[in-house]
Amino acid sequence: MSRIALFASGSGSNFQVIAEAIQRGDISADIAILVCDQPDAYVIKRAEQLQIPVFSFRAKDYSSKVEFETKIVDKLREAGVDFIFLAGYMRLIGETLLRAYGGKIVNIHPSLLPAFPGKDAIGQAFNARVKITGVTVHFVDEGMDTGPIIDQESVRVAEDETRESLQEKIQKIEHTLYPRVIKNLLTKAVVEGTKK
Template sequence: MKRLVVLISGSGSNLQAILDYLAQGTCPAQVTAVISNKSDAYGLERARNAGIPTFSLSHKDFSSREAFDAELMTLIDSQHPDLVILAGFMRILTPEFTRHYSGRLFNIHPSLLPKYKGLNTHQRAIEAGDKLHGATVHFVTEELDGGPLIVQGQLDINPEDNPDSLAQRVHILEHQIYPMAIDWYCCDRLTLSPDGTVLLDNASLPSTGHIHRSS
């Protein structure tokens, strides 16, 4: 069984999707801890309801980003994780942190990377007149939202879409592709090679990652 540590800052909807997927029993993994930088994050309640140990570590208690990340690494490593999962963890991570977990640190971003790194992705996609939008699961590197892509979920932007409606549709897509990527990793189908190539079943993925199309 692979050991998963999930980092959150908010409601934990992706965490719930992961827990629901793992509950099916087909993926050889378990979430062994959920950590938040906000003690009132609802995702911690989701974890407690599932009987998973939770930890709260406020970045406001540390004098620097480096000091916080160092303590966070100590906490994560105490759980001996095979994979660390960022699920709405609203922190920019230091290079030391990302290097420490290189090849075993996932993030999900609400855009078709490399488009729209950062915030307000749904508004930006609509304003740009894009026909397609979606979400991306990627390995985390020092570059913000810039690590090698694993899988992208795509959907059509409808004429009636606004940022809120588009966000809701993308959330559904996130809940499909994040467990998929985690399953690949935990079944030893997915790896990150030293040169940054993502391999799925020993074949290199294209630069866009695997494409999952929403109906």
């Protein structure tokens, strides 16, 4: 069974959905650790309620990204982590984590990449008045939302759409797409592992 780390910075709605899918047996995995860069984020409460270990930190307490990512890698190795899934983690992954877990870090982004990378993708799409936006799950590389795309799902932007209603639609898609992609990736990893 794969041991996964979830990285989050905020309320943790994707974290919750993934944890519940694992509890139901839909995804065969253990959440070994939550990594959070905001020690007062609500996602930490969610993890504590589920008795999932947490490593939280403040970037400003470290002299560099290399220093805090080295600490994260140590924590992940101690926990026996195989894969990292970013679930609303608002930091660009640096080369220290990429070197340790290259090809095993996955992110979910609330747009149809390559359109609207970076922060506030929902707001970007809404302000651009596009007719269609959506959600992308992709592997993480050194760029901002530039890694190879694993799966995407689109959502139509209604004429009378508000930013809030669009956010709700996007979150609904995230909450079905991400667990499905995680399940498929981990199943494939197990199959490939047994072939070796």
